[in-house]
Amino acid sequence: MAQYIYKIVKDEKVTKGEFDAKSKKEVATFLQNQGYQVLSIEQKNLFNSPGSLNINIGGVPQKEKTIFLRQLAYMIQAGLPINQALETLSTQVKNAQFKKVITKIGKEVQEGTSLSEAFERQDKVFDKVIINLIKAGEESGNLAEILDRVSYDYEKKQEFSGKVKGALIYPGVILVVVIGVVALLMIVMIPSIKSLFENFSADGKSTGKQLPFLTQAMISLSDFLVVYWWLILVLMVVSFIGYKYYSKTPGGRVIVDKFKLKVPIFGNLTRLSQIAEFARGLAMLLRSGVPIVRSMNLIAESMENQLFADEVAAAARRLEKGVILSQSISKDSPFTPIVFQMLAIGEQTGQTDSTLSKLADYYEKEVSQVTNNLTKILEPIILLLMGGVILLIALAVYLPIYTLGG
Numbered sequence: 001m002a003q004y005i006y007k008i009v010k011d012e013k014v015t016k017g018e019f020d021a022k023s024k025k026e027v028a029t030f031l032q033n034q035g036y037q038v039l040s041i042e043q044k045n046l047f048n049s050p051g052s053l054n055i056n057i058g059g060v061p062q063k064e065k066t067i068f069l070r071q072l073a074y075m076i077q078a079g080l081p082i083n084q085a086l087e088t089l090s091t092q093v094k095n096a097q098f099k100k101v102i103t104k105i106g107k108e109v110q111e112g113t114s115l116s117e118a119f120e121r122q123d124k125v126f127d128k129v130i131i132n133l134i135k136a137g138e139e140s141g142n143l144a145e146i147l148d149r150v151s152y153d154y155e156k157k158q159e160f161s162g163k164v165k166g167a168l169i170y171p172g173v174i175l176v177v178v179i180g181v182v183a184l185l186m187i188v189m190i191p192s193i194k195s196l197f198e199n200f201s202a203d204g205k206s207t208g209k210q211l212p213f214l215t216q217a218m219i220s221l222s223d224f225l226v227v228y229w230w231l232i233l234v235l236m237v238v239s240f241i242g243y244k245y246y247s248k249t250p251g252g253r254v255i256v257d258k259f260k261l262k263v264p265i266f267g268n269l270t271r272l273s274q275i276a277e278f279a280r281g282l283a284m285l286l287r288s289g290v291p292i293v294r295s296m297n298l299i300a301e302s303m304e305n306q307l308f309a310d311e312v313a314a315a316a317r318r319l320e321k322g323v324i325l326s327q328s329i330s331k332d333s334p335f336t337p338i339v340f341q342m343l344a345i346g347e348q349t350g351q352t353d354s355t356l357s358k359l360a361d362y363y364e365k366e367v368s369q370v371t372n373n374l375t376k377i378l379e380p381i382i383l384l385l386m387g388g389v390i391l392l393i394a395l396a397v398y399l400p401i402y403t404l405g406g
Helices: 024-033 062-077 082-090 096-110 115-120 128-140 143-202 213-248 250-262 266-287 292-302 306-320 337-349 352-405
Strands: 002-010 013-021 037-043
Touching: 002 024, 013 024, 024 037, 037 062, 062 082, 062 096, 062 143, 082 096, 096 115, 115 128, 128 143, 128 266, 128 292, 143 213, 143 266, 143 352, 213 250, 213 352, 250 266, 250 306, 266 292, 266 306, 266 352, 292 306, 337 352
Parallel strands: none
Antiparallel strands: 002 013, 002 037
16 A cells, blocks of 8 residues: 545635545545546655655656646636636645746736736746637637646647667766776876886886786876876866857857758657647647648757758748648658658648647657667667677786786
């Protein structure tokens, strides 16, 4: 049995409680049978128990925003006024920065500002896609339904983004570990070996003989690292800052993003991820009633890769001139041929939004498969890399024994 913390709507008020059960499903079933509107259920642990330490390191996590949107949708569906729902949520949000944002939005709504306008004033936290979806919900009278749909789509996007980042973080962490181990060996181990062979030569047992090339190269590299390690750190920091600055310039971002698409394995992962993001976002906007040209411009602003962003923006301009969606995207763009085919099918059937959702599901599955295969591919490569480093160091250590001792 585990202990769960739940939030429900009871008598038009949000109530928090605890329940012992075997699973979240059991808690949800019990609460729903009692006639309560369930907002959230979390297993109790050190971080969500009362009085637990809550550390905020800047920014608002996507997960926090997703949970907030879903709870706001549930509260509106349950009949709570928007300003009361916002006031309640502001007292329950864990992130300090986000708490301030929701409190400010609640005050503005209380003063008569529309929800979309209040969100728009917090554009550093909420992107333009969410803001326009809320605006569409207000205009259509389906705000709760759209918020619920947005939170669902964002949950899928968050899960998908987590898989992609996890696949990219894994090789990065391993590479850092390998570099750290090599640096440690070079700075600590090799200098002791160098003094050992100097003493060995001083005894006269290796007169006329030189250290093997591999050992000499290893010792020279070690000497350089011991003396100039600070210079290497400075160069790394300067290079990183220079890269970040260059990648933010218009020309630099295009070159960097073009290179990202050409990197073996990872380039394909980036391409698939961007197509999935495009399809999911456009489907969400179209389903909510946002005009097609406006939707395309919003998606262009939200795309991470500049090549995709430029192509979607160009497609929006073509749509304004009367070109249909399936023909608005250039055949020479980074998009794959299946995108054009699915868009054409969506136009023929009159179900472009559902077709785009299916396209997003397809590419998200493709990304999941690539990330799973990526781990399998990288494991033997990493083992070979580590083995190669160890072999070189072992040869550098043992070769002089046979050479000088012979």
